[in-house]
Amino acid sequence: MIVTRNLVRTYVKGDVVTPVLKGIDFEAQEGEFVAIMGRSGAGKSTFLYQMSLLDDPTSGEIVIGGHDTHHMSAQQKMKFRLEKFGYVFQDYALLPDLTAIENVALPLLMQGLDRIEAYTKAGDSLGRINLGHRLYSLPSQLSGGEQQRVSIARAVAHSPKILFADEPTANLDNISSRAVMDIFLDLHKQGQTIIMVTHEEEYAKLAQKLIHLDDGKVISSVQHPTMRDVKDAEKPI
């Protein structure tokens, strides 16, 4: 489903060269729920941005659903992100001028759905995560947990091939975090591919596969991780 080969990302600013990813080989199958862990600065988020085509690697290959993304133009990548991916960001990333339903409907409208169809789908998506009563609330009128749920509704409303989540529970309290993870597990049960960066052990162990990154490299990959695997992933090397 998604494969990276010898993925390298190096940031250059003036004379300062910062290698962040140093040749990552990775594979996730369709329907898999993958958690990526590692200490701060290990390159987790950078790796997620490469896979989700938000950033271009310095070298290496990313193949998604059989498409080699290296040769895609910026426009093709944008279209790919719109149609095939869903994103959940740490800080919810909702547009402040749009209501919950408008935030969710926006990518659907961009895909060419008419207004009624887009709003119906957006309303259904919000209803599935128990936000049917908050359709017309602005982000500023929602709690952090509600905003993150709207963000998830936006990410999955168009049934993406892959859902990328970058620290989705980092800004939430325990109850809200649990609710978000329950949604992820439900989506996973329905066959949704999820790639999630997290530093929270409790939620990482819920994933089907655990990738442990350190210093820009994958140092372990574990199927059906136990709490011990998770704790190991968080330990400094």
Place this chain on the structure above:
Amino acid sequence: MLSPLNYRIGFFLAIRQIRRASLWTTGLIIFVMVLTFLNLVVVSGILVGLIQGSINAWRSEYTSDVIISTLDDKKYIENSTNLLELIKSIPGIESVSARYSEGGTLEANYKTRKDTDKANVAAAQIFGINPSDEQSATGLGDKIFEGSYLTSGDYDKVLLGYFLLSQYVPVDDPNLAALKNVGVGDKIRINVNGVIREVTVKGIIKSKVDGLTRNAFMLDSQFRSMIGRNDGNVDQIVMKLSPHADPINVRDALTLHGVDQYAKVQTYADAQPKFLKDIINTFNMLGAAFGSIGLIVASITIFIVVFINALTRRKYIGIMKGIGIHGRAVEISYVFQSAFYALFGSGIGLVLLYGLLVPAFIAHPIDFPFSDGILVAPLSDTLFRVGLLVFATLVAGYIPAWMIIRKNTLDSILGRN
């Protein structure tokens, strides 16, 4: 990519940003646009209006809509009688006034003057008119501010332009000699080519039209005998047209009949002094210059507003691009917002202009020494300026949006420079 979808999304975003923006900010931007619109239209409109007021007065009080006058090398209009008959057959002419005209001198206080005293005289152009015809064509009677207008039986009576009387002349200029101590009811002597007649001042004319302020008017029948013109040939014929008749058509019809062979046929516009046309062109240029400055200020204002708006929303712009919203759609949303500000501002400006300012200037013209200044704002010119304002605003809104949107998506999301 200028696809309809990008316009649709751009409109979707723009409407919501405007609807949920601070009322104060939106109000302030629209206020700036209204001021810019008024600066564009009103400044030049008043400048041109000062002269237009003069032209309007020249037309309504002196030349009327079409004027036939003596050729430069002739003493009077030949075949005047036949010409007046011809005029009656031209459609669209509402009223006609034929005038006799000669230069002469006016003298006052001649009975009490000692031989050693300087004569109390003033030079003037003297007109012989039919009072009722002249009233119909130019409303001369409405300009009497002391005394009264002539009637058909007013022999030995005269109307004087107020600049012929020293008490009304604003400057003491030897070239503008005026009669001293003369008012309504006083007797003066008129001397035309050596023919002298004593007349009584019946009324004083006040106007801002030069053609009236230094002229004297008396009955045509009496003046005709003074100048010895018994053949019916006159010096000027002015014609007032019905409201929908075009002066150009009437001029052309007269020319077609060969009138231009023995007289000068002009519309009111043809008869305007050249200096007035030159002043209008100059004022138009000045108005355009002031308007351009206003346009630049408005463009910079919109640029700054959109730039700050887009800069503070850079993260959200990045997120939109990240989730697949086309950058062009976001750019278009800012262009729509700019268009909204420009159109709304111009709309309010149009209402203020045609609903308030133009009627106010018509009711209360600016009192300038040489004209009653009005506000000239033809709809076609105004709409052109609205188009100019909207275009400048769209460009000013697009550029900053484009500058922010072209930045790297991930850098925008993460707030990196």
